[in-house]
Amino acid sequence: MENWNKIADQKNLTEGPTWIEGRGLLYSECSASLTWLWDYKKKTNEVWRRNTGGSNGMILDVEGKLYACEGEARRVVSYEEGLETELISDYFEGMAFNEPNDLAVHPNKKVIWFSDPNYGGRKLSISHESVYLLIKEPQKWSVQRVTFNTDRPNGVLLSKDLKKLYVANSPHDFENESIRRELRSYDIKPDFTLGDYEVMHDFGPARGVDGMTLDSKGNIVATAGFKKGGPGPMIYYFEPDGRVVKTFEAPEDSPTNCTFGGDNLDTLYVTFATGAVYELINSGLYGLKNRD
Numbered sequence: 001m002e003n004w005n006k007i008a009d010q011k012n013l014t015e016g017p018t019w020i021e022g023r024g025l026l027y028s029e030c031s032a033s034l035t036w037l038w039d040y041k042k043k044t045n046e047v048w049r050r051n052t053g054g055s056n057g058m059i060l061d062v063e064g065k066l067y068a069c070e071g072e073a074r075r076v077v078s079y080e081e082g083l084e085t086e087l088i089s090d091y092f093e094g095m096a097f098n099e100p101n102d103l104a105v106h107p108n109k110k111v112i113w114f115s116d117p118n119y120g121g122r123k124l125s126i127s128h129e130s131v132y133l134l135i136k137e138p139q140k141w142s143v144q145r146v147t148f149n150t151d152r153p154n155g156v157l158l159s160k161d162l163k164k165l166y167v168a169n170s171p172h173d174f175e176n177e178s179i180r181r182e183l184r185s186y187d188i189k190p191d192f193t194l195g196d197y198e199v200m201h202d203f204g205p206a207r208g209v210d211g212m213t214l215d216s217k218g219n220i221v222a223t224a225g226f227k228k229g230g231p232g233p234m235i236y237y238f239e240p241d242g243r244v245v246k247t248f249e250a251p252e253d254s255p256t257n258c259t260f261g262g263d264n265l266d267t268l269y270v271t272f273a274t275g276a277v278y279e280l281i282n283s284g285l286y287g288l289k290n291r292d
Contacts, residue, residue: 004251007038007269008045008277015211016058017269017277018066019261025269027277028055030071035079038277040262049079054120057102057155057211057257061109069100069114074125076100076114076134088112089134089143096125097132102211102257104158104165110136111192113146113165115153119172131156131167133192146194147186151179155211155257159240160218163188167197168209168222181208183222183242200242206230211257211271215286219245223255223270235270237285248283252276260288 008014008027014036016028024040026048035049035058049055054072058079061067066079067088074097075090090096099122103114112134118124131147147153152171159166165186173179181203187195203209206229212222220238225231233250235258254273261269261279266287268280 003280003282005279005281006251006276007043007279008036008275010036010275010277012275013256013273014271014275014277015056015256016068017257017259017261017271018058018060019259019265019269020060025259025261025277026058026066027269027271028052028058028068029275030054030056033072035068048081053077056100057114059103059105061105062107063109065109067103067105067112069103071099071101071120074099076103076112088141089132092126092132092143092145098122098125098129101153102155104156106158106162106192112141113156113158113192115150115156115167117152117154117170119152119154129153131165131194133194135192144193149197155209155222157212157214157220159185160214164240165194166200166212166220168212170208170210180204181206181224183209183220183238185242198242200238201236201244203230207254209236210255213257213259215260216288217286219286221258221260221268221285223250223258225250226254235268235280246284248280251278260285265289 012031018026025038037048053070058068076088078086098118133146154170155168157166183201184197186197207226209222222236225234235248237245258270
């Protein structure tokens, strides 16, 4: 616990932590439709963007372009500071998405995978809760469904070797013990659709993975758990094959997502359903810079 430092305490669930080098941490306050910037030099939290359509997961591509899932607005977009929002996709086969949650961008900048669960409780717009593939074409982005066996996909993450898509299958029906929360690894086909999957970790009836990030070695750092059951709110550190290397007890309930940042890119930033944002320093994690 001594390595945790609270840097923000918002009123609503926070998500989508994204490190902007030289500036600080962007993160979403979802139900308030705000994106915040924690300026790590001034140690202040400032509103970076308003009216974000319930923005949740965010990610930068290799050139620093920022993409976001706007869950309330049912769409995937990109943001540029001070400019209009660019719409990437908001419909599949004529139907509005349910609640885009998290996304992964291929280094080629032409491929995006995103999850579309229904955690908000609205009536389903699409009868299934799936992962989708977006491919950039000359005039628009095409969209296709790529999972047909997910109950409620949450965090998605591209493996370091670009051969796997990690998917958190995390339904919320905790009273039904037959429903399992699983961290899955899907094979990525040459056309970027998904093949078979392996279960990397079974969380059983407890709260499974919400969000996750990679370190420089390709290991997975994931947020999971809650005080209602199981081992409680935790940060899990997985090897690429799913073996648990270590865990960290989270300082508040229901951690939602994480990313690395700081001057050396080895400080872990974690958002929480309580509205808090923490940094974990001197954790022993590899971070994003190689330390061979």
